[in-house]
Amino acid sequence: MARARSEERRGDIVRAALEVIAERGYRGATLGSVAERVGLTQQGLLHYFPTKEALLVAVLQERDRWDTTGGRDREGWRLDLIESLVEYNAMRPGIVQTFSALLGESVTDGHPARAFFTERYTQVRENMAQVLRLEFGERLGGGLTPEQAAPLLTAVMDGLQYQWLLDPASVDMPAAFRDFVRLLTGGDTSGG
Amino acid sequence: MARARSEERRGDIVRAALEVIAERGYRGATLGSVAERVGLTQQGLLHYFPTKEALLVAVLQERDRWDTTGGRDREGWRLDLIESLVEYNAMRPGIVQTFSALLGESVTDGHPARAFFTERYTQVRENMAQVLRLEFGERLGGGLTPEQAAPLLTAVMDGLQYQWLLDPASVDMPAAFRDFVRLLTGGDTSGG
Known part of the structure; x- marks a missing residue:
C-alpha cells in the first residue's frame, strides 16, 4: 500500500516535470520548480529523485514508454x-x-x-x-x-x-x- | 606587437587545452588544469578566455581548421x-x-x-x-x-x-x- 502510494507519487512528479520541461525547457526544469508544481518541498522531492539527472532519466523513460x-x-x-x-x-x-x-x-x-x-x-x-x-x-x-x-x-x-x-x-x-x-x-x- | 604576442599566447592555451582534453576528457579539462599546463594562473587564463565554454569553442574551431x-x-x-x-x-x-x-x-x-x-x-x-x-x-x-x-x-x-x-x-x-x-x-x- 505504501509502495503503491509511493509509485503514484513518483508518477505525479514525472508528469509535473514533463509539464515544466514543455514550458521552460531543460534549464528551466529545476528540481525547485518541479517540486512547486507538484506541491512538495524540494527536500520532499529529493526523497523520490535524489538528483535532477535521476528525475530527467525517469522523464525520458516515461516518454519512451508512451512513444513506443x-x-x-x-x-x-x-x-x-x-x-x-x-x-x-x-x-x-x-x-x-x-x-x-x-x-x-x-x-x-x-x-x-x-x-x-x-x-x-x-x-x-x-x-x-x-x-x-x-x-x-x-x-x-x-x-x-x-x-x-x-x-x-x-x-x-x-x-x-x-x-x-x-x-x-x-x-x-x-x-x-x-x-x-x-x-x-x-x-x-x-x-x- | 602586443597583439601578436597575445594571439600567440591564445594559441598556446588552445594547444594546451587540446592536450588536457586528450588526456582527461571533457570533465578533466578544467580552466585550472589548462592554466597549470601553460604556466599561467587561473586568473591569468581568464584574461584570454573568460569562461570554459569560450576556451572549448576556441579548441573546436582550431580542430575544425586542422581537419578541413x-x-x-x-x-x-x-x-x-x-x-x-x-x-x-x-x-x-x-x-x-x-x-x-x-x-x-x-x-x-x-x-x-x-x-x-x-x-x-x-x-x-x-x-x-x-x-x-x-x-x-x-x-x-x-x-x-x-x-x-x-x-x-x-x-x-x-x-x-x-x-x-x-x-x-x-x-x-x-x-x-x-x-x-x-x-x-x-x-x-x-x-x-
Missing part, C-alpha cells in the same frame, strides 16, 4: 510510426531539448545518465533492426542488413534533432528524416 | 577524406567527447556556445552539399539532391559519435559511417 505505444511490444513499431514520431517531436522542442542535452552530458566520464543511454541505445538498435527486417527483409538500400541500417537510422534521428534545435528555421527535421527513410528503403527516386 | 586542411578551402574536402576523418575521430575520444558534450549543452536556452554551433552547422551543411555535388552530381541515392543529403550526412556523423562514445565495444563508428556513404552514393550492394 506500450513499451516492450515490438509489434507496435513500424517505420511510418517512427516518421510520425519525428513529426511529433518537431512540435515538442522542450522534451527534445532535454533529451539532447542529457544525451550530451551522458558521454562524459562518470555521468549518472550514462547507463540509461547506453542501455537505451542497445535496445533501440535492436528494435529498429527488427522493424526494418519485418518491413523490408534482409537487404535494404546499399545492400545494408537491418543490423547495419539500425544504428544509422538512430543516428539520423539524434543528429537531426541537434541541427533542428539550433536552427529550426533552416532545418525541416521531419522532411529530412523522410528523405533518409526513402534513401534507406530504396524508394522512388523522383518523389518530392 | 586549410579552413575555407572547400576544394580540400572530399568524401573519402571525410571517411578518414571519422576513422581518425575513433582514435581521439577526448576531443570527440568534448565536441559531443558541448553540442549537447549548446541547445539549451542562452548557452554561450549556441551561436558557434549554429553557424558551424550552416557552414558544414553547405560544405557537404558542395562535396557531394562535385563528386556525384545533382542526384544521389533515393533521388536526393546534395542539399537534401548534406544534413543527413552531418546527422549521421554526430549521431554515431554519441552511440560510439557510450558503447565503443558495440558500435564500429568508421564501419557504420562507410555503410552510410555506400547508401548515399548507391554503391555496390554486395560490398563488405
